[in-house]
Amino acid sequence: MRTQVLIIGGGPSGLLLGQHLSNAGIETIVLERKTKDYVLGRIRAGVLEIGTVSQLRDVGAGARMDAEGMVHDGAVISYGDAQIRIDFAAHADAAVMIYGQTEMTKDLYDTREQTGGAIIYDVDGVEIHDAKTSAPYVTYQKDGTEHRIDCDYIAGCDGFHGVSRQTIPMDVRKEYEKVYPFGWLGILSETPPVHHELIYASSDIGFGLCSMRNENLSRYYIQCSIDDHPDNWSDGAFWDALKRRLPQEHADVLITGPSIEKSIAPLRSFVCEPMQWGRLFLCGDAAHIVPPTGAKGLNTAASDVFYLADALRRLYRDGDKTGVETYSERALSRVWKAERFSWWMTSLLHQFPDQTGFDHRMQQAEVAFLQSNVNAQKVLAQNYVGLPY
């Protein structure tokens, strides 16, 4: 088999890239290790930046998001007794879209199926060969048989645990990492959201986040210990812990109910440089991870895709190699800014096990500055809705 761009990974990065390229008449095949149902069963991000929203519209996968997504033009930061509403409309002249990653991925699958794009599910043992030559190829197993696909370029969209990043030799690759000493316990419940906007709440017993998927589906998180397990948390214990982290006026009106999903995510900042090696390009979680505070994971994946799709279109259409040659530099420049923002939000709002009195005072001073300084609110708003591509 042969294709122009072989995409490893059928998560949001791989599917969005595939759609950009198919729409430009560039042939692609997506290889996915899991089944479609498995990919669609993962509950992850919920906030789409303006750039992610416009890309979904541009590739023709934005109709359901526009009909069902919720436009938010602000969010609340609460810290102890302080409550600060960050006005995205006033400070960044923009809004974010609340639309689950699961829904976005489903829309991208549907669009790919309607436009006849190839996806091969359930593949095993994917290996990348000759990425430094002009004739790279990928081998994999499916149903016990070995297969080979030759291609011009390979997009590694296979997430943090994929093979693509590992293919780049260690003497070329530099990795930067920070592991946070806590996780997030998240639940999904068929209850109305406690507030019409997201609440990021820092309290002396830890962080809590109130998010949502629609008017009757809420997503809540609490900071938990890194070695905790969802089975240690009854629904009742979760709701009690969340209420204790929220401002009283919100805790008083929180509607609770049975959880329909409960899981723990570890918090990590990670960047791999470079994001390109010969004809292999990394996109999304394959190259970088952010802690979820600030909702940048999926959105940073989408900005990588924007740069790579632009580069490959220019190459195939005009023979212009500039985009592919500068992809890593362009993508990383934006990635590091999202890393900074997510690290800052995480550091500001969580209780750290080894936090000193001085560290606590620094958080308080930062919050007081944010509360009183419109420029600080502007910086937060502009980062939250997404920096320009």
Ligand code: RFL
């Ligand atoms: P994904 O979504 O991990 O998709 C990668 C796809 O590649 C497949 N794959 C392979 N396929 C073929 N061969 C191989 N060898 C393969 N290895 C892996 C996988 O099955 C998968 O389908 O990466 P992508 O597309 O780059 O998208 C990135 C986003 O998914 C990610 O940034 C966010 O979901 C991060 N994230 C969150 N971000 C937020 O902004 N807000 C959140 O609340 C939030 N919650 C989360 C998250 C990530 C989590 N993970 C990864 C553990 C919660 C969790 C639990």
Ligand code: PHB
């Ligand atoms: C979510 O809705 O899952 C969500 C929202 C905002 C975040 C992280 C997660 O910062």
